[in-house]
Amino acid sequence: MKTRDMNRDWIATAATLNAALPYLQRYDDAIVVIKLGGHAMGSDEGMESFARDVVLLRQVGVNPVVVHGGGPMINAMLDKLGIQSDFVNGKRVTDAATVEVVEMVLSGVVNKRIVQAINRQGGKAVGLSGKDANLMVCDQTDPDLGFVGTPAEMNPDLLRNLFAHDIIPVIAPLGAGRNGETFNINGDTAAGAIAGALKADRLLLLTDVSGVKNGAGEVLTELKAAQIREMVADGTIAGGMIPKTETALDALEKGVRAVVILDGRAPNAVLLELYTEHGAGSLIRRD
Secondary structure, three states: OOOHHHHHHHHHHHHHHHHHHHHHHHHOOOOEEEEEEOOOOOOOHHHHHHHHHHHHHHHHOOOOEEEEEEHHHHHHHHHHHOOOOOOOOOOOEEHHHHOOOOOOOHHHHHHHHHHHHHHHHHOOOEEEEOOHOEEEEEOOHHHHHEEEEEEEOOHHHHHHHHHHEEEEEEEEEEEEEEEEEEOOOOOOHHHHHHHHHHOOEEEEEEEOOOOEEEOOOEEEEEEEEHHHHHHOOOOOOOOHHHHHHHHHHHHHHOOOOOOEEOOOOOOOHHHHHHOOOOOEEEEOOOO
């Protein structure tokens, strides 16, 4: 009985691989930028599973780029160090002391955790920030917010060179200022800017929700840019989903083929999106 069950499992696995063939061909040599959010990083087991998925992408010919956040980890370190934050219109002011902590946490602890996880699964990952090789040169977003930046100049040649050597870039959302400053960048914004600069085939925004929902709370599996604008205008898209959809629209305008907002806590979410017919989350395309 046990042998029969195992045989059924193997048959199901073989059928899954067979069904994935058109998608494997579809994404061969494609660039896929994956935004891994702080809450979507989950447990050590979740990180291990994510890392295995990313290594598999590289193994089958995809050029993955991982851009990560780390808000919860930054908050925890600021609390530990006793650094209090001021807020303007609900947004944290990043002063000189805070940006040092942000860089330490993002480029250090968080970035290297992801790099090590990928390397343990047999990949070749390299940790970077937007400051390296002037990947992201920023202007100050708002003087009232301090060292918060908006990417103004992108230099992605370094990433293409890494692709040529089968290396997976893992990028912390920090940017270089024009006068030597370090700027903290919203993780979604950084991922969108990198995807746009690379003209990526896909930008996957891994978050802690299942996708874009309509007024009845149902996840919409495919949307056009015009629908997103309408849903923001009528209030259907609200709260934290607004900046994610804004990132999606901006990335599409810069040449990204499609953007997907999906639940990064779901097992193998990236593989389900790219290599199955039904996908995962909400796919957003240009009009």
